[in-house]
Amino acid sequence: MSTRTSALDAVVFGVDIQSGDVRGDAPSYALVKYDGDDLSRDVVSHRKLRRLIYDEQPAIIATDNMYELAADKDELVHFLGSLPAETKLVQVTGAEQPESLSRVAKRHGVPYAKKAMAEAEAAARLAAHNVGYEVSAFTDTTTVKVSRGRSTGSGGWSEDRFTRRIHGSVKKRAREVESELETQNLEYDVDIREAYGGYANAVFTVEGRPQDIPVSSNRSGDVRVEIERERRDGIEFQPLVKRRDHVVVGIDPGTTTAVAIVSLEGEILDVWSSRTSDSADVIEWIVERGRPIIVAADVTPMPETVEKFRRSFDAAGWTPERDLPIDEKQHRTRENPYDDDHQRDAMAAALFAVDAHEDQFERIASKLPPGIDRGEVTARVVADEESVEAVLTDLRDDGDDEPESTEHEPRELTEEERQIRDLKRQVDRLQSHVSTLEDRVDERDDRIAELEGELTASRREERKEIRKKREMTRLERKARRLRRERDDARNEVEELEEKVERMKALWKLDHSNFSDVSAKKEGLVPVKVIEKFTKGAIREADEQYGIAAGDVVFLRDASGAGRSTAELLAGFEPRVVIKTGGLSEIADEILFDAEIPVGPAGDVAMQEVDELAVAREDDVEAVIDDWHERAEKRKLDKKAAMVDQLISEHRAGNNEV
Numbered sequence: 001m002s003t004r005t006s007a008l009d010a011v012v013f014g015v016d017i018q019s020g021d022v023r024g025d026a027p028s029y030a031l032v033k034y035d036g037d038d039l040s041r042d043v044v045s046h047r048k049l050r051r052l053i054y055d056e057q058p059a060i061i062a063t064d065n066m067y068e069l070a071a072d073k074d075e076l077v078h079f080l081g082s083l084p085a086e087t088k089l090v091q092v093t094g095a096e097q098p099e100s101l102s103r104v105a106k107r108h109g110v111p112y113a114k115k116a117m118a119e120a121e122a123a124a125r126l127a128a129h130n131v132g133y134e135v136s137a138f139t140d141t142t143t144v145k146v147s148r149g150r151s152t153g154s155g156g157w158s159e160d161r162f163t164r165r166i167h168g169s170v171k172k173r174a175r176e177v178e179s180e181l182e183t184q185n186l187e188y189d190v191d192i193r194e195a196y197g198g199y200a201n202a203v204f205t206v207e208g209r210p211q212d213i214p215v216s217s218n219r220s221g222d223v224r225v226e227i228e229r230e231r232r233d234g235i236e237f238q239p240l241v242k243r244r245d246h247v248v249v250g251i252d253p254g255t256t257t258a259v260a261i262v263s264l265e266g267e268i269l270d271v272w273s274s275r276t277s278d279s280a281d282v283i284e285w286i287v288e289r290g291r292p293i294i295v296a297a298d299v300t301p302m303p304e305t306v307e308k309f310r311r312s313f314d315a316a317g318w319t320p321e322r323d324l325p326i327d328e329k330q331h332r333t334r335e336n337p338y339d340d341d342h343q344r345d346a347m348a349a350a351l352f353a354v355d356a357h358e359d360q361f362e363r364i365a366s367k368l369p370p371g372i373d374r375g376e377v378t379a380r381v382v383a384d385e386e387s388v389e390a391v392l393t394d395l396r397d398d399g400d401d402e403p404e405s406t407e408h409e410p411r412e413l414t415e416e417e418r419q420i421r422d423l424k425r426q427v428d429r430l431q432s433h434v435s436t437l438e439d440r441v442d443e444r445d446d447r448i449a450e451l452e453g454e455l456t457a458s459r460r461e462e463r464k465e466i467r468k469k470r471e472m473t474r475l476e477r478k479a480r481r482l483r484r485e486r487d488d489a490r491n492e493v494e495e496l497e498e499k500v501e502r503m504k505a506l507w508k509l510d511h512s513n514f515s516d517v518s519a520k521k522e523g524l525v526p527v528k529v530i531e532k533f534t535k536g537a538i539r540e541a542d543e544q545y546g547i548a549a550g551d552v553v554f555l556r557d558a559s560g561a562g563r564s565t566a567e568l569l570a571g572f573e574p575r576v577v578i579k580t581g582g583l584s585e586i587a588d589e590i591l592f593d594a595e596i597p598v599g600p601a602g603d604v605a606m607q608e609v610d611e612l613a614v615a616r617e618d619d620v621e622a623v624i625d626d627w628h629e630r631a632e633k634r635k636l637d638k639k640a641a642m643v644d645q646l647i648s649e650h651r652a653g654n655n656e657v
Helices: 046-056 073-082 101-107 116-128 157-183 279-287 304-313 326-332 341-356 358-366 374-382 388-395 415-511 535-545 563-570 585-593 617-656
Strands: 012-019 028-034 039-045 060-063 088-091 133-148 188-195 198-207 218-220 223-239 246-252 257-263 268-274 291-296 316-318 524-530 552-555 576-579 598-600 606-609 612-616
Touching (some): 012 116, 028 046, 028 116, 039 046, 060 116, 133 157, 157 188, 246 304, 246 374, 257 341, 268 279, 268 341, 279 304, 291 304, 304 316, 374 388, 524 617, 535 563, 563 585
Parallel strands (some): 246 291, 524 552, 552 576
Antiparallel strands (some): 028 039, 133 198, 133 223, 257 268, 524 612, 606 612
16 A cells, blocks of 8 residues: 555545446446545436535545546536535546556555446545545636625616615725735735725735635625636646655654654755644645655654654654754754754754664665665665565566576677776776765865855845835735725715714704794705604604604605504604605504694605705695695594494384384
């Protein structure tokens, strides 16, 4: 079995076509679900497969041929775009020029049989061990578009107010999205199209995947948010793991975790430390840089944290006979730069581990024939404790197991062979000279290493300066955003101040004896507007500007009120109720009994100012007078009806006698 680390934090779906053809009749698929321990098998249709992917959101969908899931490139791109954010499509047989599944399975020790269900299982197991290439059609750039969620209408005074509200909502939501992106320190560009009262839309181009962005697609009232990943020019393949050769890893655990990667020749490949990263981050960092043969610590016994890392890689462990002294660690790492003591300790652990296995590494290398991967053999000998001969036998291809054996008898050398012998001697002399030159090269390499150390320090300072400039840019962007918010707040204050002035004028008109009102305003009366004939609307109007006895009340929609609603309005004792629409019988009866005049809004000329309105006094008086005339007639009709009823009841009583 492969020594790769498991890819599973969730379920892997292994898929292979069972019958039919994705380009023709509806196909059925062999589906294997694998979680690292348990397997389940099923045969499903294409539609059910898509539904299971959406419901269970597997970590990987593994197949030996991606075009078993889509008829062509366009359908494949559509399929990739429909996958959940955390789900990958993996082709386990390779990239543009895939191998056969049987060959890949054999190479990694995975069971294989030429049946659809067995091939689906092999694909699942291979992907679980990080074998294969992720199929990608999208970049890591995402577009977030904030736009109007409804049409703004065709015009008019109320339409203007409606349009201003929608554009203001879009602007507000765009500012919220911008703030969320700033909080997550995501790099982005924004393109804003301004419109009356705010924004028509705002398009954010974010460097990140949808799952990295703290915003989701939704539509709420006036605003719609759409998220779309940027599509690549074609299909790309990315290996599930990106590794160098087999390596030795030194780890120094603690509040700050440090890791050093060292080649089998003792060269420091990379070193890193962090106070905030968890075990998953450390493992991911190591996996991206090599395949650990040995995991080492600088103390004995091996700390539990380091032991967990060792087990996760199935690597051999190394600890010193006693804790490494600081002076020895400093001496062993003197030629390698490091940022802190934790990095020094991790490097020392790895380097001492290489020193301890140096003779073993050389013996293994001396037994290897040309063309054999030294790292693979070393890993199996050191970590799995196999013999070199057993590993070579396992790696040797069929048919090449037994090399030809021939016997040689002593004979006189030919002229050509003597010439070869002389040339070999000449080569030996030249190699001696090369050795001398190599010593000189080593001296120059030492000088180069010294200069590279200085260069590394210089680059470190340069990176600090770049981070400082980047932080300044972020703060400047934040300052610009806050200034925009300040300007918006000032504009809003100005609008509210204008509104207050208009409210003061209406209040003055409502509470004055007209002696201090200009001639232009004489003959006007304030009107209190109630949007609907409901308890909530009545109470809301009363909270906003107050409804007092003697007020003129305008019901914008008078329909649907019941007894309690009508009694609530009558309790305010308005002077007159102007309405649009018809009253219910019970509401009309209650207002009539309370002697509150009611008239149609069409008979009164009104001019609305935000939530309030003014009307001509003459029109209001005319409505009241008209109601009184109708009320007298209604009372007479009511009395006549009562007299007729009494007469009818009297006659009915006499007839019974």
